[in-house]
Amino acid sequence: MKLTDTGSMELIRQIPASLLVKRVDDNTIHASKACLKLFGTDRLCDEFLQGLKFYDAKSKRLLVDDAHPFKRCAQQHVVKLKVRITSPAKNLNCIIKGSLIKLNGLHLVVLHLTNVQNNDLTHQQPALGSPLANHLEFNRLLSRISSQLINVSSDNLDELIEMKLGAFGEFSGVDRCYIFQFYENGTLMDNTHEWVAPGITPHKDELKGVCADDLPYFYNVIKTEHVFKVNDVSKLPASAALEKQEFERERIGAVLCTSIHLNGNLFGFIGCDIVGSANNWREHDVIYLKLIGEIVSNTLANMTNKQSLEEVTNKLAEANKQLDHLANSDGLTGIANRRQFDTKLESAIRRGTREQEAISLLLIDVDRFKLFNDTYGHVAGDEALKQVAQAFQSCCRRCDDLAARYGGEEFVIILPQTDTEQAYYIAELAMQAVQQLAIPFQVSPDSDVLSVSIGIASQKCSTVLTNSKLINMADKALYQAKEMGRNRIEVFE
Numbered sequence: 001m002k003l004t005d006t007g008s009m010e011l012i013r014q015i016p017a018s019l020l021v022k023r024v025d026d027n028t029i030h031a032s033k034a035c036l037k038l039f040g041t042d043r044l045c046d047e048f049l050q051g052l053k054f055y056d057a058k059s060k061r062l063l064v065d066d067a068h069p070f071k072r073c074a075q076q077h078v079v080k081l082k083v084r085i086t087s088p089a090k091n092l093n094c095i096i097k098g099s100l101i102k103l104n105g106l107h108l109v110v111l112h113l114t115n116v117q118n119n120d121l122t123h124q125q126p127a128l129g130s131p132l133a134n135h136l137e138f139n140r141l142l143s144r145i146s147s148q149l150i151n152v153s154s155d156n157l158d159e160l161i162e163m164k165l166g167a168f169g170e171f172s173g174v175d176r177c178y179i180f181q182f183y184e185n186g187t188l189m190d191n192t193h194e195w196v197a198p199g200i201t202p203h204k205d206e207l208k209g210v211c212a213d214d215l216p217y218f219y220n221v222i223k224t225e226h227v228f229k230v231n232d233v234s235k236l237p238a239s240a241a242l243e244k245q246e247f248e249r250e251r252i253g254a255v256l257c258t259s260i261h262l263n264g265n266l267f268g269f270i271g272c273d274i275v276g277s278a279n280n281w282r283e284h285d286v287i288y289l290k291l292i293g294e295i296v297s298n299t300l301a302n303m304t305n306k307q308s309l310e311e312v313t314n315k316l317a318e319a320n321k322q323l324d325h326l327a328n329s330d331g332l333t334g335i336a337n338r339r340q341f342d343t344k345l346e347s348a349i350r351r352g353t354r355e356q357e358a359i360s361l362l363l364i365d366v367d368r369f370k371l372f373n374d375t376y377g378h379v380a381g382d383e384a385l386k387q388v389a390q391a392f393q394s395c396c397r398r399c400d401d402l403a404a405r406y407g408g409e410e411f412v413i414i415l416p417q418t419d420t421e422q423a424y425y426i427a428e429l430a431m432q433a434v435q436q437l438a439i440p441f442q443v444s445p446d447s448d449v450l451s452v453s454i455g456i457a458s459q460k461c462s463t464v465l466t467n468s469k470l471i472n473m474a475d476k477a478l479y480q481a482k483e484m485g486r487n488r489i490e491v492f493e
Helices: 006-014 033-038 046-050 069-076 131-150 157-172 216-224 238-249 283-328 338-355 369-376 378-394 420-437 467-483
Strands: 019-023 029-031 053-056 078-086 092-103 106-115 176-183 188-196 227-230 252-262 265-275 358-366 402-407 410-416 452-460 489-491
Touching: 006 029, 019 033, 029 033, 029 046, 033 106, 069 078, 069 092, 069 106, 157 176, 157 188, 157 265, 157 283, 216 227, 216 238, 216 252, 227 283, 238 252, 252 283, 265 283, 283 338, 338 358, 338 402, 338 410, 338 467, 358 369, 358 378, 358 420, 358 467, 369 378, 378 402, 378 410, 378 420, 410 420, 420 452, 420 489, 452 467, 467 489
Parallel strands: 452 489
Antiparallel strands: 019 029, 019 106, 053 078, 078 092, 092 106, 176 188, 176 265, 227 252, 252 265, 358 410, 358 452, 402 410
């Protein structure tokens, strides 16, 4: 249903303000000439009016039913909203001031639209919301972006970059803002980050592995001139036929891109689109897009350098760990070597002295190992030592216990905070572990399997107790065990 009062309709069309009008009891929308001009269309068109969609500027939610500006105004009489309006002609960020009025007997909902993307510096009013004030605010925004990206971590880098693309996109009034990264020596590119305005279709997920050969005109321009600026996609030259086809597929009417360099090399590009209509890119649009690109480039370079440094540091730490393991481990058996044993025993005695605790040492000798080697060969002898060492390692139940190869066929086990009775129990476990290996030794006069003799030394730690004293005590006990027939445990008295 159309307005029945022709005079009212003409009055609305001639008002020098951007107005959208609808009768309360009718769904037909009417627009003033100023509103049509605001959206870049010079004639009233049903397709334009029917294609209008309103989105909440913050949540990007499509405003329908009771949330629609016309419906809200009809119910509340007066509204003020910040919205993103999409149309077949142009998409704009607007402030809507709505009123319910009565004109010539008609109940009308009138929406007054103000374009918030007023960034033309040719009108330099100092007032709040003026172009100059908007540019100053954007420069403050750039400073905040730089500050936030200085110490950003890899965990939230992508999210923060897309937030900053959105800040530029909202300031510039574009429909889409994005970053592409080149790889495979520049032959392929991925859309890695993207922000889209409300009502705009995102393309990031589908634009992966794009071949540079599919966009040769664009690729050449971005490599050589570093800026790709197209005010009207329909006017691209014939040499850009592939680019025009892709832009039209995405409904792009205007596009602006600038290259991004990382450590002196072409990394990719940052760009923005206007969907559905042409756009006259201004000088400051190019400058600001370059600034955002440089900020992102510096952040990515710092992150790359940081990750490289962390990778080198981790490799060095792992190498040092491996070197430390090699320096303190026995090459044959893999358990602690004599060097680590000496260090650990000295440390354990010092700590035991401070805490007035006892310490025990087991000195272990593989019985008649020379005979075993001579009979079965050195390869079998080495394998036997490996198995015996692991058996002793399994007897170290606490984190402070340490099994080590003392030299040749001799082994030691350090048992901090352990008295004689406890040490004897561990020694029995060690003997049983070796017996359970059941390594054949048929020519031994003592046993038909490989066995060990163990000497135990247990002392209360003090400043006069040294490594050599404790080792000598355990050695005397071991000598006694071997003298008394081997395959047994003796304690130093």
